Amino acid sequence: MRITKKFIVAGAGVVTLVAGGGAAVAATTVAAPAPKVTAEQAIEIAHKQVAGAWVSELDLDSRDTGADVWEIELTKGAQRHELTIDAATGKVAKNETEQQSDKDDDDRDDRDDRDDRDDD
Incomplete structure (x- = not known):
């Protein structure tokens, strides 16, 4: 027993x-709590920075050290804008502009020409 x-x-x-x-x-x-700034709010903030642009990419970057940020890529004409927006405060942490090169357009034209030749 x-x-x-x-x-x-x-x-x-x-x-x-x-x-x-x-x-x-x-x-x-x-799970981590949802960001205070929603994706829609981040897009509105980005459009205030770059009026008339369209959003080509949107990502929430959850960083191990530091605050979460929205990374938004906007395109307006021949310019590409990369913005980083704090997901807690809505402040723009980074706003970089890059001119899209004509070389990118030339490469596309070359590929189109090759595609036309393949059909013959």
Whole structure:
């Protein structure tokens, strides 16, 4: 009878440890809270910076060190704008403009010409 009591006590201890460990793992895998600035708000902020542009890319960058940011790429005419917007405050952290090169257009024309030749 003493042996049976020892097994019951030991089994209860193992169950307690496993349950406690499971709770600890569950607590560490809780999803991060949603950003205060939504994607729609980030796009509105970007359009205020670059009026008349269209959004070609939008990503939420969850950084390990520092605040989460929205990374938005806008295109207006021959210019590409890359903006970084703080997902907590809505402040523009970075606004870079890059001129799209004519070389990109020439490369597309060359590919189109090759495609035409392949059809012959």
